[in-house]
Structure formats: structure tokens, C-alpha cells
Amino acid sequence: MGLRTTLFLAAALAGAAVLVAPARSVAAEPAGQITILYDAFGTDAAMKKDWGFSALVEISGKRILFDTGNDADIFAANVKAKNIDLTSIDFVVLSHRHSDHMAGLNHVLSVNPTVKIYAPREGFGIYGSALPSSFYRKDETLPSEMRYYGGKPPEVMKFGTVWPRANIELIDKTTEIAPGITLLALVSDAPGTKELKELSLAVNTSDGIVLVVGCSHPGIEKIVEAATAINPKIRLIAGGFHLVVAPDEVIAKAVAALKDTFKVESIAPGHCTGEPTFAALKQAYGNRYLYAGVGTSLALGPATGSVGRRGEGPALQENDLAGYRKLAQREDPFGLLRAQQSRSRLSRQ
Secondary structure, three states: OOHHHHHHHHHHHHHHHHHHOOOOOOOOOOOEEEEEEEOOOOOOOOOOOOOOOEEEEEEOOEEEEEOOOOOHHHHHHHHHHOOOOHHHOOEEEOOOOOHHHOOOHHHHHHHOOOOEEEEEOOOOOOOOEEEEHHHOOOOOOOOHHHOHHHHOOOOEEEEOOOOOOOEEEEEOOOEEEEOOEEEEEEEOOOOOOOOOEEEEEEEEEOOEEEEEEOOOOOOHHHHHHHHHOOOOOEEEEEEEOOOOOOOHHHHHHHHHHHHHHOOOOEEEEEHHHOHHHHHHHHHHHHHHEOOOOOOOEEEEOOOOOOEEEEOOOOOOOHHHHHHHHHHHHHOOOOOHHHHHHHHHHHHHO
């Protein structure tokens, strides 16, 4: 074989390699499922209802615990009812710092103390943080006993966490943590939660993105838009959409964006999505609306259209609706209910 022929073959092979190399990594495709372990509605008599969210995401050969609910005892009871082995999970994702998404972590650590935990990085965060000591102003005219650290602070000041021995990795930007598995890191700009950092889980399968959201404080549309940067095809969204006290026009805009703009194939809303949004999404999506009450398992097959519900009723029961409404009104963790009531009063004046 001559030199010219050898060079030609090498260039051809290199070109072929460029053509087949994927732009984004895609997770492996064994069939999986999402099991809802914590929420305030559901038809599974073995599961306890409470305001909060947790889901076990089994996909791409990984077992991911996404959030841990509002109460450690209820979370532990629901995990036991579903016969979930927390010692074999690959990692935990804590979407944000609100207690209704992380209170069950103590139970997780009691049975799996070394499990990897991903959480959002914040300046002064409950998951731990650090800042350079240059962040605060200094006054060298003060005597040393009046100065922080006697006037000789460490270069980096570390701040504690309530889980000092936990294996926590803080995420401050969108990060692929395993092939095809990405944590979307966004920040809320909504009243009451401004600057709150939140992580969402995006799994890029050959059939599109499977997106799991905690509370969607940054806005469900912004989260989906971020996911489309990985893959424009959104196969499924499950979790809380943060529309529990939203007015009808805001709900209609969000539903239209999900269905028409982003063309999300299937939807499995829960937690803080809100009853009127459940109704609007069910009307818009028909049989592609998946009931996702506590105890539900959503099957994730490797083929197109293989997302489905297993073992649950097709709609919310009346007692679930009443309980969900009562829990939603018991507190106003997002500050939105007060804002809505204020706008209502102003409109009547």
C-alpha cells in the first residue's frame, strides 16, 4: 500500500469518526421506572400522604433518589411500603433547600451514610458552603480583639451543614454527572423565592429527555428550555410545576408552552403543580397525562411511546383533592398565596 493510499484511508476513517460521534451523550437504555414516594395525593392505601415530594428514578442502569419529602418518619414508612432498598441507590439529588423536599435525608443517611448526594451550591447554604474571607470589609484601625479572627482570617471561610459527615457535592452550574444524566442548575426570580437555586434531573435517552423536577421555582418553562439544549425532544416531565396558587391565565400560558411550544410528549405532574393545573393539563394531554399520585410507578420502556402508568387510578379522587387543597392552604412556603390575595383585594378597591 502506497503512502498516498494510506493517507487517504486515514483521512476517510477520521472523517467517518467525526460523522458518527454524538454531539451529546445518551444514557444506556434498559427499561426503567419512576416511583413516587412522597406526595399529598394518591390512591395507594399503603402509602401515607403529606405535602412534599420524593421519587425513585430507575433509568439508564442507575437508581436515583430525587428529593426525600417533608417528614422523615412518613418518608421511611413509604419507602418500606414500596420495599425500596436505599442501600443500593447510586446517588441522591436534593432539588432545593425547602424542608418539604429534604426532611427525609436523615433516614437515608441512617441506612446509607456514604451515599453520594448532589445539592445546589449557595453562599450560605444548609448543605454547606465556603466563601473567600475577602468578601467582608475590614478595618485595620480596630484592635485585634474587635476584629474577626483577630485580624487574620483564613483565606477561605467554610460554613457548616446539618449533615457534616454526609458525602455532599454542591452543584452551581448545569453539570453532566454520568453519561446522559444531567443536573440542570437554575435560579428562581419569583417573589418569595428570589435567588433560590434549584436542581432538576434530565436524562437523555435515545427517545428524548426524561425530566424530573422538584418544585420548578425557576419556572417550569425555563427548566424545559434548559433541557432542550441537551435534546429538543422532551419525552416526559414528572414532578412539581410550582403553579399551586397560579391564576388561570398563568396556568394556560404554561400548559400552552409545554404542549405547543416545547411539544412535551407526556406529562406526569404532582406536588406543587396545583389542582387547576392538573385539570388543565389533563384536558390538554388526554391519554398522555399520567396520574402520578404517591405510590404510582411510571414505566419507562426503551421504545417510543413506552411511558405509562402502573397500578393507579386515572384521576384524582375527591378525598385526595380535599386533602391536597387543605395542605396547600395550611402554609404559604412560596409567598405566592399572599401575593395573590393582595392582588385580589386591590382589584376590589
